[in-house]
Amino acid sequence: MDVLWDSDGQLSVRDVHERLGKDRDLAYTTVMTVLDRLAKKKVVTRVRDGRAWQYSPAATREEMTAATMRGSLEALDADDRKAAMLHFLGEASAGEIADLRAALTEVTEQQSS
Amino acid sequence: MSTALPVLALAALAVFASVLLPRLLPRISWLRRTPAAALTLWQVAGLTGVSAALLTAPAAALSLFGPGDSVPALTGGTVQTTVGLVVAAILSGGMLVLLLRSGHQVGRSLRSNRREQRHVVDVVASRTDGRLRVLDHPGRSAYCLPGLQSRVVLTQGAVNALSGTELEAVLAHEHAHVRSRHDLMLEFFTVLHRTVPARVRSEPALAEVHLLIELLADRQAARRVGVSAMGGALVTMAGRGHPRATLGEAAADGDAAVRIRALPGHLRFQPTVVPVVLTGVALGLLPWALLAWGLWTRS
Numbered sequence: 001m002d003v004l005w006d007s008d009g010q011l012s013v014r015d016v017h018e019r020l021g022k023d024r025d026l027a028y029t030t031v032m033t034v035l036d037r038l039a040k041k042k043v044v045t046r047v048r049d050g051r052a053w054q055y056s057p058a059a060t061r062e063e064m065t066a067a068t069m070r071g072s073l074e075a076l077d078a079d080d081r082k083a084a085m086l087h088f089l090g091e092a093s094a095g096e097i098a099d100l101r102a103a104l105t106e107v108t109e110q111q112s113s
Numbered sequence: 114m115s116t117a118l119p120v121l122a123l124a125a126l127a128v129f130a131s132v133l134l135p136r137l138l139p140r141i142s143w144l145r146r147t148p149a150a151a152l153t154l155w156q157v158a159g160l161t162g163v164s165a166a167l168l169t170a171p172a173a174a175l176s177l178f179g180p181g182d183s184v185p186a187l188t189g190g191t192v193q194t195t196v197g198l199v200v201a202a203i204l205s206g207g208m209l210v211l212l213l214r215s216g217h218q219v220g221r222s223l224r225s226n227r228r229e230q231r232h233v234v235d236v237v238a239s240r241t242d243g244r245l246r247v248l249d250h251p252g253r254s255a256y257c258l259p260g261l262q263s264r265v266v267l268t269q270g271a272v273n274a275l276s277g278t279e280l281e282a283v284l285a286h287e288h289a290h291v292r293s294r295h296d297l298m299l300e301f302f303t304v305l306h307r308t309v310p311a312r313v314r315s316e317p318a319l320a321e322v323h324l325l326i327e328l329l330a331d332r333q334a335a336r337r338v339g340v341s342a343m344g345g346a347l348v349t350m351a352g353r354g355h356p357r358a359t360l361g362e363a364a365a366d367g368d369a370a371v372r373i374r375a376l377p378g379h380l381r382f383q384p385t386v387v388p389v390v391l392t393g394v395a396l397g398l399l400p401w402a403l404l405a406w407g408l409w410t411r412s
Contacts, residue, residue, distance in 0.1 A: 038236070041232065043236055061237055061239070061249065062249070064233070064236070064237045065237045065239075065248050065249055065250050066250065068230075068233050068234060068237055068248060069248065069250050069252060069254065069268070071230070071233075083219075083223055083296065083299040083300055083303045084222075084223050084226035084227050084230070084258070085226075085227065085230065085256045085257065085258050085259075086256060086257050086259060086287075086290045086295060086296065086299075086326070086327075086330075087254070087255070087256040088254075088255035088256060088283055088286060088287065088346075088350055089255075089347065089350045089351060089368070089369060090323075090368065097348065097351060097352050099370060100347065100348045100351055100369055100370055100373060101348055103344075103370050103373045103374055104341075104344040104345065104347075104348055104373050106374075107340065107344055107373055107374060107376055107377055108340065108341045108344065110377055111340050111341070111377050
């Protein structure tokens with residue numbers, strides 16, 4: 001995915017394999033399978049060029065990250081999806097920062113006394 | 114000399130444990146001092162509600178239409194017993210089917226949601242370290258996707274804002290969730306919540322269980338990294354990296370404040386654990402004791 005994001009245009013399986021090959025030893029078919037799966041999940045788009053597919057990312061990393069965050073926050077509101085992930089702190093349960101700081105000071109002082 | 118008393122008690126217990134207790138327990142705030150014992154009590158309450166509800170019909174069939182029963186107008190006790198048992202089996206079986214169906218639905222939706230999220234964070238993560246994924250996002254957020262292929266997800270905004278020890282606290286908290294499989298507990302309560310009719314569902318009960326699970330993870334983290342690091346992590350994470358319109362203003366005694374105030378208590382033994390555990394044991398045995406009573410009065 002990084003390879004696709006780093007390049008501007010479309011890449012074939014061979015291009016991706018060559019660029020990945022610099023860092024690690026991967027089989028050509030592995031790259032092909034991964035790209036095929038990503039395309040099915042609509043993370044990348046592909047167009048046929050002769051016999052080979054040309055791959056490009058469906059969205060930028062920033063767009064996808066933002067969408068992921070939105071999705072994880074929306075899950076906080078949906079009752080049946082609440083249990084899918086455990087958030088460190090729910091959005092609505094935060095409270096006033098000043099109050100929290102005061103509570104923490106109180107607690108640590110209590111601790112040291 | 115059979116009596117309807119044990120059966121009525123079982124039915125009352127089913128209503129008490131599945132309708133009244135979920136409304137009563139969130140009001141007892143000192144239960145939060147011992148999150149593990151409190152969660153055990155909640156689970157026992159849930160199981161008691163289910164078993165009392167499932168046992169009521171068979172107990173009624175066995176004790177009311179048993180041999181030497183007190184309905185003189187009807188003769189042929191064995192036929193009545195058989196018919197009674199069949200009706201009871203249909204009633205209890207129906208309830209069991211509802212429970213299993215909601216369990217199946219909740220479990221499937223949870224797992225498919227998690228799988229989807231896991232695939233996405235694996236792709237978009239800007240940094241990967243073991244099961245940790247860092248997302249390049251300015252907001253402060255941390256969560257875990259529990260399960261066999263678990264992930265802990267942090268935003269870059271959270272990583273930047275947290276100090277070294279606070280970051281350790283957040284990770285310890287999330288690892289506590291993942292390691293102790295808190296998700297399974299939450300799944301159990303979600304299933305029960307969804308099985309009862311919508312009119313008697315109690316949202317505060319589910320919220321309280323959520324809070325207790327967070328308190329439990331806080332406690333495990335505080336024991337590793339200390340109270341001030343854990344508390345600092347809560348304050349930092351509550352501060353927004355970027356403002357987001359919240360749904361109404363958060364209450365002064367929101368979960369974050371409750372969790373911060375609970376921190377010192379996590380390191381001490383809490384004597385209140387004793388009544389909580391004893392209540393749990395008694396409550397758990399009650400439906401079976403009532404069933405035994407019903408069978409005993411039958412003879």
